[in-house]
Amino acid sequence: MDFAQVLVLAAAVLAVVYALRWATADAAPSWARSLTKTGAVALLALAAWRAGAPWLIVAGLALGSAGDFALSRPGARAFLAGMAAFAAGHLAYVLAFAAPLAFAGQAGGAGWAASPGDYAVIAALVLLLGSTEFWLAPHTGEMRWPVRAYVLVIGLMAVAALVPGGSGGAALRAGVALFVASDLMLALEQFVVRAPARRQQLARALWPAYWCAQALILMGGLQDPGVWWLIAQG
Secondary structure, eight states, rough: OOHHHHHHHHHHHHHHHHHHHTTTTOOOHHHHHHHHHHHHHHHHHHHHHHHHHHHHHHHHHHHHHHHHHHHHHHSSHHHHHHHHHHHHHHHHHHHHHHHHHHHHHHTTOOOOOOOHHHHHHHHHHHHHHHHHHTGGGGOGGGHHHHHHHHHHHHHHHHHHHHHHHHHHHHHHHHHHHHHHHHHHHHIIIIIIIOOOHHHHHHHHHHHHHHHHHHHHHHHHHHOOOHHHHHHHHH
């Protein structure tokens, strides 16, 4: 077992500890909670760097850990800071996922040959993201425009993940699908659902979905270096 694998294992241990101890809708803010949540993804970022993952994947993971820290702290300003960090992380992933398409086109390749399934998924995403204007936006108050911007960035990341890749394509797509699911659960838990039992169920489910999403994106980034092998071919 190399050091990158040790880091992933340590991250998984922290993720389990957080899930068992603090992944509830009413968990009180504490430094132990914040450090455990942040470390569970920060160690994935370190593992990505150690294993030689594309720097945009490393950046996305690092920004995710920063967002985790901010969201674990109390107050609206911390929540907005967390949204901003995650939005920046999503943009890093967009560039990481879509860059191979751009470089393939420059190299004279076929580019993105979308399948009917790809178009069906894109149509479903557009419908899902558009529906947030009806079930989410009316509940967000002063945060309506930041939430709208965040929804747009999530959509860009999801579409970018459809760019055909190498052996990491399946892992990346699975990770992005879980990321979208976890963000939907967070939106419901934070803004829409009021019943305590339902909010607890959402809080319990979204953490494992989110952490597994980041781990799968790391796995996909290592399996499919994307733009970097295309540059090397030139």
